[in-house]
Amino acid sequence: MHLASSLSASLPAWLLGELDDLPAVLPTLEDRMDLVNALADRNWREGSGGPFAAIVVDATTGALVSAGVNVVLASGLSSMHAEVTTLSLAQTALGRWDLGAEGADLELVVNWRPCVMCYGATMWSGVxxxxxxxxxxxxxxxxxxxEGPVVADWAAQFEARGIRVSIGTRHDxxxxxxxxxxxxxxxxYNARGAVD
Known part of the structure; x- marks a missing residue:
């Protein structure tokens, strides 16, 4: 067996075709979450992955830095959740692994609290x-x-690390x-079946 030496994931074709039409600026939290919810709904209906999407924006100006969706099914990679995809695209676009470098105030907007994997990815991304x-x-x-064993004080853990948390935008x-x-x-696509 030949050992793999690289991996690759891409946004699904339906989103690639719409990237240029996404708003360049999303001034309010509601504008940002409206886009996230619309992408999440379209994503599962297109069969790319679960009903999850995320964006990275400049928290002050609302300028869109990256947009992504869950591409687990499309990529065949279990780690390609919306947060991981979107954070990675932002890091690629900016050319750095620390999204908080150079005083940047970047914000991750996602349609639910991160799962246990994305919790760590978000915390260490620099947003x-x-x-x-x-x-x-x-x-x-x-x-x-x-979603895994997310700690009860998950939001406080972000806050303790200087990451502001806002819960409840466009909940319904x-x-x-x-x-x-x-x-x-x-x-x-839970490994070995759904949890009861």
Whole structure:
């Protein structure tokens, strides 16, 4: 067997075709989450991955730095969650692994509290703020995804590291996306099956 020496993931064709049409500036948290929820809903309907999307913006100006979706199914890579994809695209665009370098105040906007993997990826990315539509077990109940053992004080842990957290922007709209996904026959790609 030949050992792999590289890996690759890309945004799905449907999003690649729309990148140039995304707003260059998203001035409010609601504008930002509206885009995230729209991308998340389209993503699962297109079969690229789960109902998850994220963007990185300049927290002050709202300038869009990157947009991404969950591409686990499209890439065949279990780590290609929306947060990992979007943070990686921002790091590639800016040419640095630390998104907080040079005084940058970048913000990750995602349609739910990060899973256990994305929790670490977000914390170590250098973003200075995190905006989520919601938190808690409702996502798992609606979608049957296993989000892993996220610590109870997850938001406080971000805050302790200088990362501002905002919870609740467009909560109901995010829940509607998850409910539609849960009612569909889409693949829930937990390793060895869903968690009860």
């Amino acid at each position: 200075r703020s995190l905006v989520v539509a919601g938190e808690g077990p409702l996502l798992e109940e609606l979608t049957k995804f296993d 709209e995010a829940v509607a996306v998850f409910a539609a996904y849960g009612d569909s026959d889409s693949i829930v």
